[in-house]
Amino acid sequence: MGNGVKITIIGGGVGGYPAGIRAARMGAEVTLIEKDELGGVCLNRGCIPTKSLLQSGKVIQTIKESETFGIKCGEYKADFSAIMARKNRVVSQLCSGVQRLLAAKKIKVIKGTASILDSRTVQIEQSKEKIISDTIIIASGSSPAKLNIEGAGGPGVMNSDTFLEMKTLPQSVAIVGGGAIGCEFAQILNNLGVQVTILEMEENLIPGTDKEIARALQKSLVNDGIKVFTKAGVKKIEHRKNKNTIVFEHQKKSQKCEAAKVVFSVGRKPQTAALNVDKIGLAHQNGALKVNEYMETNISGIYAVGDVIGGTMLAHVATAEGECAVKNALGQKTRMNYKVIPACIYTSPEVASVGLSEEIARDKYDDVEVGLFPFTGCGKALVINETYGLVKIVAEKKDREILGVHIIGPHATDMISEAVLGMSMEMGVEDLANAIHPHPTLSESILESSLTLHGGAIHMP
Amino acid sequence: MPLKIVMPKLGLTMTEGTLIEWTKKEGDSVKAGEVLFILETEKVTYEFEAPEDGTLGKIIIHNQDEVPVGEVVGYLLRPGETLDDLKIETAVSNQRPETLETLNAESAVSQSDSNTDLPLETNDMRVKATPMAKKEARRRHIDLRTVKGTGPGGRIIREDVQKKNEEQQTASTPEQPHKTSGQKLVPLTGMRRAIAKKMLSSKVETAQTYMSNTVNAANVKEYRKLLLSHLEKKTDARVTITDVMMKITAAALKEHPVINTRWTDDGILYFDDVHMGMAMALDEGLIVPVIRDINRKSIIQVAENRLELIGRGRNKSFLPDDISGSTFTLSAMGMYGIEQFTSNINLPENAILAVGAIIDKPVAINGELAIRPMMNITLSYDHRTIDGSEAGKFMQTLTRYIENPILIFE
Numbered sequence: 082m083g084n085g086v087k088i089t090i091i092g093g094g095v096g097g098y099p100a101g102i103r104a105a106r107m108g109a110e111v112t113l114i115e116k117d118e119l120g121g122v123c124l125n126r127g128c129i130p131t132k133s134l135l136q137s138g139k140v141i142q143t144i145k146e147s148e149t150f151g152i153k154c155g156e157y158k159a160d161f162s163a164i165m166a167r168k169n170r171v172v173s174q175l176c177s178g179v180q181r182l183l184a185a186k187k188i189k190v191i192k193g194t195a196s197i198l199d200s201r202t203v204q205i206e207q208s209k210e211k212i213i214s215d216t217i218i219i220a221s222g223s224s225p226a227k228l229n230i231e232g233a234g235g236p237g238v239m240n241s242d243t244f245l246e247m248k249t250l251p252q253s254v255a256i257v258g259g260g261a262i263g264c265e266f267a268q269i270l271n272n273l274g275v276q277v278t279i280l281e282m283e284e285n286l287i288p289g290t291d292k293e294i295a296r297a298l299q300k301s302l303v304n305d306g307i308k309v310f311t312k313a314g315v316k317k318i319e320h321r322k323n324k325n326t327i328v329f330e331h332q333k334k335s336q337k338c339e340a341a342k343v344v345f346s347v348g349r350k351p352q353t354a355a356l357n358v359d360k361i362g363l364a365h366q367n368g369a370l371k372v373n374e375y376m377e378t379n380i381s382g383i384y385a386v387g388d389v390i391g392g393t394m395l396a397h398v399a400t401a402e403g404e405c406a407v408k409n410a411l412g413q414k415t416r417m418n419y420k421v422i423p424a425c426i427y428t429s430p431e432v433a434s435v436g437l438s439e440e441i442a443r444d445k446y447d448d449v450e451v452g453l454f455p456f457t458g459c460g461k462a463l464v465i466n467e468t469y470g471l472v473k474i475v476a477e478k479k480d481r482e483i484l485g486v487h488i489i490g491p492h493a494t495d496m497i498s499e500a501v502l503g504m505s506m507e508m509g510v511e512d513l514a515n516a517i518h519p520h521p522t523l524s525e526s527i528l529e530s531s532l533t534l535h536g537g538a539i540h541m542p
Numbered sequence: 543m544p545l546k547i548v549m550p551k552l553g554l555t556m557t558e559g560t561l562i563e564w565t566k567k568e569g570d571s572v573k574a575g576e577v578l579f580i581l582e583t584e585k586v587t588y589e590f591e592a593p594e595d596g597t598l599g600k601i602i603i604h605n606q607d608e609v610p611v612g613e614v615v616g617y618l619l620r621p622g623e624t625l626d627d628l629k630i631e632t633a634v635s636n637q638r639p640e641t642l643e644t645l646n647a648e649s650a651v652s653q654s655d656s657n658t659d660l661p662l663e664t665n666d667m668r669v670k671a672t673p674m675a676k677k678e679a680r681r682r683h684i685d686l687r688t689v690k691g692t693g694p695g696g697r698i699i700r701e702d703v704q705k706k707n708e709e710q711q712t713a714s715t716p717e718q719p720h721k722t723s724g725q726k727l728v729p730l731t732g733m734r735r736a737i738a739k740k741m742l743s744s745k746v747e748t749a750q751t752y753m754s755n756t757v758n759a760a761n762v763k764e765y766r767k768l769l770l771s772h773l774e775k776k777t778d779a780r781v782t783i784t785d786v787m788m789k790i791t792a793a794a795l796k797e798h799p800v801i802n803t804r805w806t807d808d809g810i811l812y813f814d815d816v817h818m819g820m821a822m823a824l825d826e827g828l829i830v831p832v833i834r835d836i837n838r839k840s841i842i843q844v845a846e847n848r849l850e851l852i853g854r855g856r857n858k859s860f861l862p863d864d865i866s867g868s869t870f871t872l873s874a875m876g877m878y879g880i881e882q883f884t885s886n887i888n889l890p891e892n893a894i895l896a897v898g899a900i901i902d903k904p905v906a907i908n909g910e911l912a913i914r915p916m917m918n919i920t921l922s923y924d925h926r927t928i929d930g931s932e933a934g935k936f937m938q939t940l941t942r943y944i945e946n947p948i949l950i951f952e
Contacts, residue, residue, distance in 0.1 A: 416692070480677050482700075507672035507699055 083109035083411040087214035089203050090114070091195040091356070094121020095396040096387025097220035098179055100403030105186035107411050112212055113188050114195040114205065116355075119179045121222050122388075123396040125172055130245050131265050133168040135427050138272030142429060149466055159273050161250045168245075195221075196357040200382045206355065216382055216410040219370060220403060221356060223349040223388035228257065232318030237325040238343045241266075250275055255327050255340035257315050259286040261426045263346035264298065267307050268428045278308040278338050280315055280329055287426060291438035291487040293473060298432055298489055301469060310338075318343055351389045367391065374416045376406035384410060398422055421505045425494040430470045433497035436485030436504055439475050448478035452510070454530035456490045458540040461521040467491035472530040474510065481509040481534070492523050499527055510534045544599055544628045545618040550590060551611040552583055552862050558608045558680070559583045560732055561615060566598045572618070579615070582732055586865065587858035596620050599628045607732075608680055671698035678703040683735070684710070733826050744886045748805075749925035752884050753933050757944045759900045759917035762786055765947045769841060779845040784820070784874045787897050789844060790943045791872055792816040792836045793950035798936040800928055802869050804890045810927050819868030819888055820848065824855050830888055831855060832868040872897060882918040893923040893933075895940075917944070 086109045090097045093115030101111045118125045137159070147154045183190055191212075193205035197219075203212045225240035227233055239247070241262055254270050256263045259281030267277045279286065279302070285295040286302070286309065303309055310331050319326040327338050351369045364371040364379040369391030376384045384406035387399030401417070408415040426432040442449045452474035456462040470490025476483050486500035503513055513531040518524050529538040549559050562580040566572055577589040578598065599619035603609055617628050669686045671679070675698045679686050686698055689706045693699035730738075744750070762783060769781050795802040795816050804811040816837050819830040831851035833844055854860050871888040876899040885896040898918035905914045919940065923933045943949055 480674060482674050505694055506697070507674035507693070509673050509677075512673055 083107040085110065086216065086411060088112070088216045088218060088407070088410060089195075089212050089214040090218045090220060091197075091203065092121065092220035092222055092387070092389075093119040093179070093183075093190070094220060094222050094387065094399065095123040096222065096389075096399035096403045097121070097218070098183060099400045100218055100220065100386065100407050101188045102182060102186050103404050104407045104411065105188055107407065109407075109411060111186070111188045112191065112214065113183065114191045114193060114203065114212075116192070116194045118176055119183070119190070120172075120176045124175050124179070126242050126245055128396055129175060130168045130172055131262070131269070132427050133171045134164065134245075134269045135265060135429070137164045137167065138269055139429060141272050146466060161273065162248070164273075165247070194355045196355055197361055197363075197383070198357070199361060200380050216384065218403065218406050218410070219356065219378075219383065219385040219389055220387045220399065221352050221389045223394060224352050225345065226348045226350045228315065228345055228347050230315060230317050232320060232325075233345070235318055235320040235325070235343075237320050237323070237341070238318060238345060240345050244344050251341035252276065253340040254278075254342045254344055255280060255325070255338055256344045256346060257327070258345060258347040259283075259288075259309065259311070260346060260348070261287060261424075263344075264302065264426060264428050266344055266346060267302060268305070271302075271305055271307050276308075276340075277306075278340060279310065280313040280327065280338070281309070281311045282314050284311055286311065287432065289438075290424075290432065290434060291473065291475075291485070292440060294432060294434065294487045294489045297470065298426070298428065298430070301430055301489075302428070308338075310336075349388060349394055351391055353389060375409045375414065376402055376417055377409065393419065393422060393424075395422065395424060421501055423497045423501050425497065427494060430467065430490045431493035432487075432489045433493040434485065434487040435497055435501050436483065437475060438485060438487065439473070442475045442477070442484045446477050446484070449484070450476050450478050450534055452476065452530045452532075452534040454526050454533060454538055454541060456523070456526055458529065458538070459521075459523060459526045460540075461523050461525070462491060464521065465491060472526045474513075474527075474530045474534060476510045476534055481511060483508060483510060483513065486527070488527075490523070490526070496524050496527060499524060543620075544623055545594065545596065545620060546614045547578065547590075547616045547618055549581070549609045549611050549613050549615055550588075552586065552588060556583050556611060558610050559588075560607045561603055561605050561609050562587070563605055564598075564601055564616075565589075568598055568601055571595075571597045578618075581609075586860040586862070589859070592618065594618065594620065596623075599623070599625060610680065669698065670696060671703075672700065674700040675703050678707075682707045731826060733829075737827050740889060741886050744889050748887055748889070750887055750922055751925040751930070751933075752920055752922050753930070753937055754882065754918060754920040755937050755941055756903075756916050756918045757941045758905070759783075759915045759944060761947055762790070762917070762944055763900065763915055773842060777842055777846065779842065779849050781841055781845045782848075783876060783900065784872070784897070785841060785845045785848060786947065787874065787944075788818050788820065788833065788836060788872055789841055790947060790950055791870070791895055791940060792818055794936060794940040794943055795870055796837060797939055798932065800932050801893050801923070801936045803892050803927060804869070805892055805924060805927050806890070810892075813869045815869070817867050817869045819871035819891070820851075821871060821873035821885070821888075822852065822855060829855060829860075829865060830868060830871055831860070831864050832866065834867070870894070876900060876917075882920060884920050885922050887922050887924055892927045893921055896920040896922065919944070 083104060088104045088109045088111050090101050090113045093113055097113060098119060101113045104111050141159060144154045144157045191205060193207045195203050196206055197217060198204050201213050203217060225242060244266060250273055253276035255278045256267050257280050259279045263279055264286055267279050271277045285292055286299045287295045299309055314330045316328045316330060323341060325340055325343050327343060329336055358365060370378055370385040370389050372378055372385050372390050376386055378385050386402035386406050388394045405415050405417045421435060423433060423435040439451055453471055455471045457468045462468045473487040474483060475485040483504055488496060510531050514535040518528040529540060532538045560582040562582055564579045565577045572578065572592040574592055574594050576592050578592050579590050581588050581590055597619040599617040601616045603615040609615060670691060671686050672693060678700050684703055684706055689698050689702050691698035692702055766781055766783060766786050799812050802813050802816055815835050818833045818836040821828060821830050833847050836844060851864060854864060870891055871894045873885040873894060874897040875883055879899045881901060882898045883896050885894040887894050900915045900917045902913050903916040904911055921933055921937055
């Protein structure tokens, strides 16, 4: 299909490299340009390193609760530099894996910064090499957003990039922004004995997530000893000798909190600086490139995918968009569908959701019903000693279509895929309830939650 | 195990029914034969009776349109069973339309039908559609085979069905009038939809052709008059002109078998017997009850049969057999004083006779002007099956019988 078609991809992250492999599999001749490391933010400064650090924390948790299982471990010692080294090993192993995959598909990888000269030409800034192709796919990603307040540029302030390169552990950390990244950072630090405060501007942590689930996560983090302030608007940061004072407004009063370090996790912004966007006339809005449902920009032959187009900045969305762009570039007309996209937070307990929150569902539909099942009713959860959390199913009453599934609890992020599949096939509550689930598993909680809307759960009075 | 109560299948073509209302409440005890709920199909209103003694345990579907045949609408607890048995039952197996074994007697009859009357979608090839798309299609009366799927793997998703529906709406009603005061929108009933579908296919799918004649009905009138006085003491049923016309037409059909046929894809289906359909107006719309084996019935029996059918129609208690299986239909408009009209062939039949009012008219007889009670008869016939000459011969026989009713007793 793509025989001989030349495609140039700017960015080797999870938007760009899977697109390259797909294009090559479809017969295209692919050049991939990456200014930094293959794998992009996800592999190097995002998904993978943070999950690796969270896993180290999980090991600490396991040791701490080992006596519950009848095992005495004695003293443990968390070696921060060894933890970071382990994280780096995982990252580099995955990066070299990507490199091998690209090589196996005969994709030409160029290290350098790309700028676009016209709809067919990309130039490498460093070498001035010009690459001419039929299609250009921009997957240049994003960088951490900054908060424009006094003291934001101070020496004690980190963002997610610098956080992951810390050499030593600070005594205390204030995290500005209680979204997915902020909560994960908080837990990593808390497990390593750091005093953590989260300052979130919205009403709940992880804004946008179903409120019941968000509150359950907040409760759990607070139980673990993390201080959480919501509806807290950070005003300025005063830096004095290894100490930062964060001034914020909370409940209409100006309050202060002190921390050795401050971490900003206030979202990300599209990265277009080097691309030459305005000169060639690429349409953009609030810094994000504008694309249609086929992932094509306003310039024919130039596509854009991933964080650089804004919207839902998630690795798996970028990958799906990349795949969609490639198919369109190679003549297989495909629309990008954003209806069923899972979102995961890898704290303990984990949080995973897909579809509409109860709040939004009630807003959109006249008649909504909600199924709930707590993990306390699940045998497997008791076996692994992780009974905190619940499975919530939001359905439309008339046709019983599943509108959203929200899980907080053990392995939530692995279990959500069942709901993703079901929802992408537009299944009803009864379809989920009629599927036999293996016993004993955590996934039975999804079955039971659907049964609460379909004849009643078994393991709940 | 509690007994599943499912939407029964009341006829060959029934695929869904409207559950109008339950006459029992959850927890009511019921005796076999007592009415549990009332349902409406495209053709009839029907009272569903309890197949056994028990307690109405749970109502699953209260009142709802378009409940598919076989769908569980409720559960009947057998003596000794409690709601707990039901919980297990509903949790273990839910809404499995194939569990038809718990249907009652009426539906058991139709069980054998269900093999020959599979929903179209399973006939040829499986249509890939999501459960929500299927529900939407059922509600909107959209044939999934006409919908293009845009979901995963080309599956039809709900949005595709909604789009198709919008297309159809804009195509069929180019200008939707705004509803203002002085107007009201009456939603289509199942019966209205069925009539609309049938009438339209009759016009679109047949080669409908018409043939008309005006005949002297003096002897028909005279014959009926004699009969009335003769039968006065024997029966309450008053023989009508329509009864006489049905008998006469049936006799003529016997001599022209090609008129008493059905068009099928495999060939033309001839019937030995005449089952006479008679078009009848109910408040809800047109319906065609059937007088079976009319040639084997006396005129009194025909009149009595007609009255029974009218009674059941008014009480909404038609049985499936009352309104299916006709081989030819007669429609009379004499009561409205209509002189001449044409009827739409009642598919899958091949012809229908429209009988006008008997009106005194000047006619020329042997070169002299005379006044005679004249009646117009118009045959609508499907020219795919019936040639003009065959129709002509039938009309000739019919005319002869109408003018000399005594001839039918040959």
